[in-house]
Amino acid sequence: MNAPVHLAAPPSPTELVALARSRALPDRQRLLLGVAALCDAAPPTPGDPSHAVLGEIFLLLAGQAERDIRRTLSECLAEAAWAPPALINMLALDEIEIARPIIARSPVLDAPALLRVLIETTLDHQIEVARRPDLPNDVCEAVVDLGQMAVLSALASNPTARIGDNALHRLIEASEKIAALRSPLARHPRLNAAMAERLYAYVGDALRQSIGERFRVDDPDLASAVAHAARQATPAPPEAHAAPPITDAERQEMDRRLVAKLKASNQLRPGYLIRAIREGRLSLFQHALAELGGFSAEQVRRAMQSESANPLLLACASVGIDRAVFPALLQEIRRLNNGLPKGDLPASVLTQGLGAAAPSAAA
Numbered sequence: 001m002n003a004p005v006h007l008a009a010p011p012s013p014t015e016l017v018a019l020a021r022s023r024a025l026p027d028r029q030r031l032l033l034g035v036a037a038l039c040d041a042a043p044p045t046p047g048d049p050s051h052a053v054l055g056e057i058f059l060l061l062a063g064q065a066e067r068d069i070r071r072t073l074s075e076c077l078a079e080a081a082w083a084p085p086a087l088i089n090m091l092a093l094d095e096i097e098i099a100r101p102i103i104a105r106s107p108v109l110d111a112p113a114l115l116r117v118l119i120e121t122t123l124d125h126q127i128e129v130a131r132r133p134d135l136p137n138d139v140c141e142a143v144v145d146l147g148q149m150a151v152l153s154a155l156a157s158n159p160t161a162r163i164g165d166n167a168l169h170r171l172i173e174a175s176e177k178i179a180a181l182r183s184p185l186a187r188h189p190r191l192n193a194a195m196a197e198r199l200y201a202y203v204g205d206a207l208r209q210s211i212g213e214r215f216r217v218d219d220p221d222l223a224s225a226v227a228h229a230a231r232q233a234t235p236a237p238p239e240a241h242a243a244p245p246i247t248d249a250e251r252q253e254m255d256r257r258l259v260a261k262l263k264a265s266n267q268l269r270p271g272y273l274i275r276a277i278r279e280g281r282l283s284l285f286q287h288a289l290a291e292l293g294g295f296s297a298e299q300v301r302r303a304m305q306s307e308s309a310n311p312l313l314l315a316c317a318s319v320g321i322d323r324a325v326f327p328a329l330l331q332e333i334r335r336l337n338n339g340l341p342k343g344d345l346p347a348s349v350l351t352q353g354l355g356a357a358a359p360s361a362a363a
Helices: 013-021 025-041 049-064 067-077 085-092 096-105 111-120 123-131 137-146 149-156 165-174 179-186 193-200 205-215 219-232 248-264 270-278 282-293 297-305 310-318 326-336 347-352
Strands: none
Touching (some): 013 025, 025 049, 025 067, 067 085, 067 096, 137 149, 137 165, 137 248, 149 179, 179 193, 179 205, 248 282, 297 310
């Protein structure tokens, strides 16, 4: 982990006033770092009314700052408890080199903000979230729901994550298919004897010895556990490191759980539907559309399989998808869904606007 970057000595009031009067971009950036240095020297109180004003100033200046300045600001504010949440959230969603210090260390990032990073950013951001010290269990659950091998490995290798038994059990089950999870899970501080017996079936001799010594389990007991697990397990993949594809039922359940968590944390928004389709995750799109629109899974399924694009058009409109976005979205959906739904979009609907559709529109 990189050492924190400390802000320079705060500028004098005269210097700040001169910088504030300047319209030059370098001066605006110096003003940003100058205000940050001033706050670092005398941290503002979050309950103070001026704290909200300060946040707006930071957002305005940071939005105008070049990449290198945002990166420096991120490193400087990574451990600042006084930093405005809106600014920290913005930096956490920036490109990964800027976001990394904030995701890794900022005390201002809470569970809802971390969930937003998980769903709105890149794989590198997701890995950084999974590595975050003292990661809350609800975020751990969301990481497991993502099902991304590299992100799961990062979580399994995070000994400080406050991962609950359910999420840890699911990681152990995933280790049957993902060999990279086995070694960190075998050494995980939250592993208990019951979990160890299950994991024992998937690991090699060295890790079996380590598990046996740690939990003082007799080898006959462990051998019995291996035999039991082998009877239940599917055939091993041809290569030890190659994970077989997740089944449709498993993917549907993972997507359902992820959408439920996003809804519970108020992070499920129309833009997430667009992102799901861009990432080729049709099942996730369907679950999210049903949750956002109050539709049943069957209503969404029928809209997706319809001979007309109108039901899906109206369903998307009812949850806030802009009419200008829908034609491109429909094209991507058809690419993923064997050309369905069929039919042309009515010109009158496109020219007059979609309006708000009733939830029954997806029926």
